[in-house]
Amino acid sequence: LLIEKIRQSCSSSAVNLSEAFAEFTKDIICRVALGRKYGEGEGESGRNFKELLGEVMELLGVINMGDYIPWLAWVSRVNGLDAKAEKVSKQLDDFLEGVIEEHINGQKKGNDNHNLENEGQKDFVDVLLWVQKENVIGFPIERVSIKAILLDVFTAGTDTTYSVLEWAMTELLRHPKTMKKMQNEVREITRNKKNIKAVDLDEMHYLTAVIKETLRLHPILPLLTPRESCRDAKIQGYDIAVGTKVFINAWAIGRDPGLWDNPEEFHPERFLTSSIDFKGHNFQFIPFGAGRRGCPGISFSITTIKLVLAKLLHYFDWTLPDGTRGVDLDMTESIGMVIHRKFPLVAVATPYVA
Known part of the structure; x- marks a missing residue:
């Protein structure tokens, strides 16, 4: 759908890729997590999701003074931040509540797509509701936890993927x-093929290098996800x-010159002869973090990014x-938790003719 949308725009105007990528990643996560896409006016909130x-x-990216200087917490009440957070929280809760009810009602109507015998048609909400019903993890999972x-x-899956693209x-x-x-590289590997498959991506080493170099210069979360020490520790002489x-x-x-040669240059070739991975x-x-707090969606995200970039460069100049x-x-x-x-x-796409 993304490729077709770009193809239709080719003859009339330039393509706003930022807007196209934002819409694409939202739709992908909606389809995987919620089972269908949600557009203008969907859900009880009546708002564009x-x-x-x-x-x-x-x-998530706004600085709340009260988090750092507790006696200044009143600032967020005066400048409207607390009120906006409560309003958005209520609207989001209403939307997710509606999504869960849709899935539950589907079960009540005897929709066979909502039992785990047909794994291929499960979305993430189906799985979470099944976990809740069967208590398969050994402790109860509440509705608020599902939301x-x-x-x-x-x-974690929409703004981040859109940013990398x-x-x-x-x-x-x-x-x-x-x-x-x-x-x-893309066109050589996909020669005589009508479409690009996931298996083709494994052969596209330069594509992988381009993505790695993009993540090095433009990490998804520049400050990663904050950590909090769980015990007193001494690290390199610091308490x-x-x-x-x-x-x-x-x-x-x-961008540390002690770790990278010419760190300010975009040079994907540096990863072709290196075993360094993300x-x-x-x-x-470490654009995805590391250890137990590392991103659990690396494979999903990278596969999506590879497929989109490969298709964009295969079908268009x-x-x-x-x-x-x-x-x-x-x-x-921009300023925010995720940097866009x-x-x-905005770019001009010209359909490629082999």
């Missing part, structure tokens, strides 16, 4: 030679007290609009 999700991500898990899936295409447009090299909140600056690690085993490259040069592309970043481009990425 994409807009609601955007407000959630915005609030919290679903919220985790959306906050946006920055990857930005860097490819800034570096036409890199884009051409990646296109050659770390129990309860200390720790931020890991993945952005600075990825799964948390190499601490100089890309340029910047109005004769803009790659070196002149505005790279200003401050200005949308």
Whole structure:
């Protein structure tokens, strides 16, 4: 659907890739987690789910003075932050409550798609409701816990994937030679094939290198997810007290000249001869975190990103609009928990003819 949407826009105007990627990732997570897509006016809240999700991500990145200086907690009441958080929380809770009721009602109506005998048609809500009903994990799972898990899936799986796609295409447009090299690889591997399959992605080593280099320069969460020490510890001579909140600056690690040659350059070739990966085993490259707090959705996210980029470069040739040069592309970043481009990425797609 994404490729077809771009193909239809080719003859009339440039493509707003930022908008297209945001819509795409929302729809993917909706289909996987909730069983169907949710668009304008869906749910009891009567609001655009994409807009609601955007407000959630915005609030997650806002600085709440009371978290750091408790006696200034009143500031969030005065500036409206507390009221906005409560409003968005209520709207999101209503939406997720409606989703769960849809699935339960489907079961009550005898919908065979809601039993686990047909695993291929299960969505994440189905699985969570089955876990709740059968008590298979040894302790009860409450309705509020199901909603919290679903919220985790959306906050961790939509904005993040969209960000990587946006920055990857930005860097490819800034570096036409890199884009051409990646296109050659994709088109060579998919020659005489009508479509790109997941198995084809394993052969696309340069594509993987491009994604790794994008994650190095533009980590999904620049400060990762905050940690909190569970006991007193001494690390490299420093006393770390129990309860200390720790931020890991993945952005600075990825650009450290002591760890990387020419760290400010976009150079995917550095990963072609390196075993460094993003799964948390190499601490100089941890865009997904590491250890028990590492992202559990790495495989899902990376496969999605690979498939989208491979198809974009297989079916289209890309340029910047109005004769803009790659070196002149505005790279200003937005402010937030997940870092996006401050200005949308707009490009011109030309259908590729073999």
